[in-house]
Amino acid sequence: MGDAAADDVVWWRDGVLYQIYPRSYADTNGDGVGDLRGITSRLDYLQWLGITGIWINPITASPNDDWGYDVSDYCAVHPELGTLDDLDDLVAEARERGISVMLDLVPNHSSDRHAWFVDARHDRASEHRNYYVWADPAPDGGPPNNWVNTFDPGASAWTLDTASGQYYLNQFLPTQPDLNWWDDRVRDEFDRIYRFWYDRGVAGFRIDVCHAVLKDAELRDNPPTGPDDHWYVQMYGQRFVYNTNRPEVHDILRRWRAIADDYDPPRVLLGETYVLDPNAYAAFYGNDDELHLAFNMMLLHAPFDATELRAAVETAEALLPADAWPTWTGGNHDNHRWATRWCNDDPARVRLCMLMLMGLRGTPFLYYGDEIGMPDTPVEGDQILDPVGRMFGPRLGRDNERTPMHWNGAPGAGFTDPGVTPWQPFGAIATHNVADQTGDPASMLTFTRDLIALRRASTALRRGPYATHAASDDTIWVWERGPDVLVALNFGAAPRSIAAVNGTIAICTDRRRDGESIADTLHLGAFEGVVVERR
Ligand code: NOJ
Ligand code: CA
Numbered sequence: 001m002g003d004a005a006a007d008d009v010v011w012w013r014d015g016v017l018y019q020i021y022p023r024s025y026a027d028t029n030g031d032g033v034g035d036l037r038g039i040t041s042r043l044d045y046l047q048w049l050g051i052t053g054i055w056i057n058p059i060t061a062s063p064n065d066d067w068g069y070d071v072s073d074y075c076a077v078h079p080e081l082g083t084l085d086d087l088d089d090l091v092a093e094a095r096e097r098g099i100s101v102m103l104d105l106v107p108n109h110s111s112d113r114h115a116w117f118v119d120a121r122h123d124r125a126s127e128h129r130n131y132y133v134w135a136d137p138a139p140d141g142g143p144p145n146n147w148v149n150t151f152d153p154g155a156s157a158w159t160l161d162t163a164s165g166q167y168y169l170n171q172f173l174p175t176q177p178d179l180n181w182w183d184d185r186v187r188d189e190f191d192r193i194y195r196f197w198y199d200r201g202v203a204g205f206r207i208d209v210c211h212a213v214l215k216d217a218e219l220r221d222n223p224p225t226g227p228d229d230h231w232y233v234q235m236y237g238q239r240f241v242y243n244t245n246r247p248e249v250h251d252i253l254r255r256w257r258a259i260a261d262d263y264d265p266p267r268v269l270l271g272e273t274y275v276l277d278p279n280a281y282a283a284f285y286g287n288d289d290e291l292h293l294a295f296n297m298m299l300l301h302a303p304f305d306a307t308e309l310r311a312a313v314e315t316a317e318a319l320l321p322a323d324a325w326p327t328w329t330g331g332n333h334d335n336h337r338w339a340t341r342w343c344n345d346d347p348a349r350v351r352l353c354m355l356m357l358m359g360l361r362g363t364p365f366l367y368y369g370d371e372i373g374m375p376d377t378p379v380e381g382d383q384i385l386d387p388v389g390r391m392f393g394p395r396l397g398r399d400n401e402r403t404p405m406h407w408n409g410a411p412g413a414g415f416t417d418p419g420v421t422p423w424q425p426f427g428a429i430a431t432h433n434v435a436d437q438t439g440d441p442a443s444m445l446t447f448t449r450d451l452i453a454l455r456r457a458s459t460a461l462r463r464g465p466y467a468t469h470a471a472s473d474d475t476i477w478v479w480e481r482g483p484d485v486l487v488a489l490n491f492g493a494a495p496r497s498i499a500a501v502n503g504t505i506a507i508c509t510d511r512r513r514d515g516e517s518i519a520d521t522l523h524l525g526a527f528e529g530v531v532v533e534r535r
Pocket of ligand 2: 032
């Protein structure tokens with residue numbers, strides 16, 4: 001399938017990346033909470049799996065109202081997770097294993113306990129007042145405009161500060177005030193924050209809410225949704241025109257890119273681009289001068305359906321600028337695990353979706369546990385810790401996908417010491433764990449690892465152009481990665497055949513078919529997928 005030219009391999013374009021929720025990966029001091037040393041202790045595993053870069057959810061100081069996304073100090077490590085020395089060790093050890101470390105930056109808002117906000121709310125004339133978005137009440141005393149809260153569509157995005165009589169903007173929790181990116185001092189602060197971490201060897205950032213850091217300077221009302229809007233937008237009853245995706249946000253992204261490019265090797269920007277308009281999505285890549293990678297939420301929110309998944313991919317393929325490089329993921333810490341959400345924990349479907357992610361043009365992003373087909377963990381009652389789960393219950397809450405990694409099936413799950421109560425419940429450690437799946441040629445873990453190795457070895461799979469194959473319909477999705485490689489997935493329960501395919505199966509979701517020769521007709525069983533090396 002063509003040898004990879006080693007010198008041309010770029011870790012974030014050619015590799016497979018992996019998201020780690022640090023509280024849930026590995027606990028080294030027996031307090032039931034994962035930590036940075038825990039991640040370091042698992043780097044050999046990640047190297048063995050073939051991962052070339054990790055993104056770690058926020059590790060910075062935080063009161064944890066939103067589990068790290070409410071930052072009280074952008075340049076300090078949360079003591080529960082470790083120290084700056086631990087981070088330096090992690091970066092150095094990862095580098096030795098060919099793994100780059102990306103952190104998570106939260107520039108849209110801080111915690112209300114950040115020193116900037118403490119000063120800002122203390123009086124209207126304070127030095128940091130304008131670091132945040134303040135506005136006078138509407139004439140009726142209500143919020144300044146109609147913007148709704150991202151966590152609670154029924155609530156305003158504004159909170160009244162009774163002491164000063166003004167409202168401040170909080171698109172998330174009231175304890176997460178939005179920063180004011182029109183103030184140049186805020187821009188300068190974040191330039192320093194980027195450099196602080198880049199200077200320590202951090203390879204780049206996943207940028208939280210990067211589509212919405214800047215708001216309309218006039219704070220205009222959002223217009224109502226219409227019947228053609230995406231269901232996710234309809235949930236809010238308004239189009240995010242003035243609080244999201246403002247044209248001027250691209251100036252900020254270009255500024256951040258210039259800082260990243262100033263380093264050797266250049267640092268990498270990965271955006272949480274939570275937009276459901278494909279044109280807006282494509283724009284975040286700029287002219288190869290904004291984000292390197294932008295998460296595609298349209299694929300993540302598509303159902304398990306060949307037509308809809310294909311449409312998400314092909315729309316992006318059609319709109320992305322020539323230099324832009326896609327990235328594909330089925331899940332993260334904000335959405336139920338795709339093994340459960342897309343696949344209902346059916347092993348055949350889980351393999352099919354893994355093959356989809358690995359077979360597309362673009363960088364696959366795994367969420368920790370995807371490689372073993374880890375399902376959601378039920379989290380109920382008092383165990384619910386996510387603020388969204390507390391407001392609306394586990395279906396909308398995000399605890400289910402944030403539970404400890406399943407390293408083995410013994411007490412402690414290899415995550416923490418036996419007998420320690422983990423910060424979140426373990427879930428199905430007996431049925432899905434790394435130890436049991438390691439070395440088993442039929443396991444999901446082996447499948448994932450072999451797929452990663454196949455990608456690494458195949459220029460076509462890493463770099464080849466995506467082209468729809470004519471056999472695609474509403475149940476099967478077939479595409480070419482250049483002339484030599486065909487990926488064929490059957491999203492249906494009925495067997496299917498594809499004519500005029502000749503070659504050898506490089507890998508199949510049913511491993512017994514690996515190496516099978518195909519002469520003219522490719523048969524696919526229920527929920528079966530293959531990569532075919534053509535001849
Ligand atoms: C997106 C993050 O992924 C999510 O976990 C968080 O709650 C919000 N941004 C607010 O920071
Ligand atoms: Ca710990």
